[in-house]
Amino acid sequence: MEPEALPDWVIPPPGGFTADDFLRMRGLPRHTELIDGSLVFMSPQRRWHSRVINLFWVQLDRQAPEGLRAEREMAVRLAKRQVPEPDVMVVTAEAYDEGPATYHLPEGLVLAVEVVSPDSEERDRGTKPAKYAAAGIKHFWRVEEDEGRAVVYVYELDPGTASYVPTGIHHDRLKLTVPFDIDIDLNAVGSRP
Structure with missing residues (x-):
């Protein structure tokens, strides 16, 4: 044999x-x-990670204005050797409906969200944000766990340096006006959206 x-x-x-x-x-x-x-192979998701992804996906899609949609865990073709998979993203309706069936292009992304896991800390804190910024994605959020609670680090692209600059750290509630009006109760992780 x-x-x-x-x-x-x-x-x-x-x-x-x-x-x-x-x-x-x-x-x-x-x-x-x-x-x-x-x-890069992902290890199985922990419950907390999965719940945070679900919360952000549902809330971002629900709160997005017409012309934008939230999507979860879809590949993004950033460059010749870069195809990461953000945990959650907000894309234009055109990219959502008419783009390639198995991945997105960076010009269709408005926001990339990474939920940090023990095996992805370095990629989610350094490697992937740098690549998203280099591809011109205007908004990036990193979600970290702090004793079971979600903490969101919000970044916006500085076009002069083509890198992200921090615009806030949010603990109990994520309330923003960019990239659109957003209000998410971060204490809702684990409860039904």
Whole structure:
């Protein structure tokens, strides 16, 4: 009996995978990302992480004005070797309805949200925000856990430096006017939206 052939993606090519390679791959584990040409596999989500994603996805979609939609865990083709998967994002209605079926392009994103997990701290705090900023995504939020509570770090793109600058840290309530009027009770993590 011959051993089963390994999938093509097990061994990366010299220089790493490209976004085109990545988007053609089949059989990858759920929520695999392409960062700097390398495949990054996500560990299973903890309940807290999943609940925060659900809360933000539902509330952002509910509160978004006409012309914007919230989406969760969808790939974003940022650059030649970059295809991360934000936990939640707000996209234009056009990108939501008419864009590619399996990923978004950065010009369709208004906001990227990352919910930090123990295995993603460095990527969510440094690597991915830098790549989102370089791609021109105007708004980025990082959600951290503090003793079971959600803390949201809000950033906006400085076009002069093409990097994010912090605009606030929110503990109990996230109330903003950009990218649109938003009011989310952060204590609702774990309760029904």
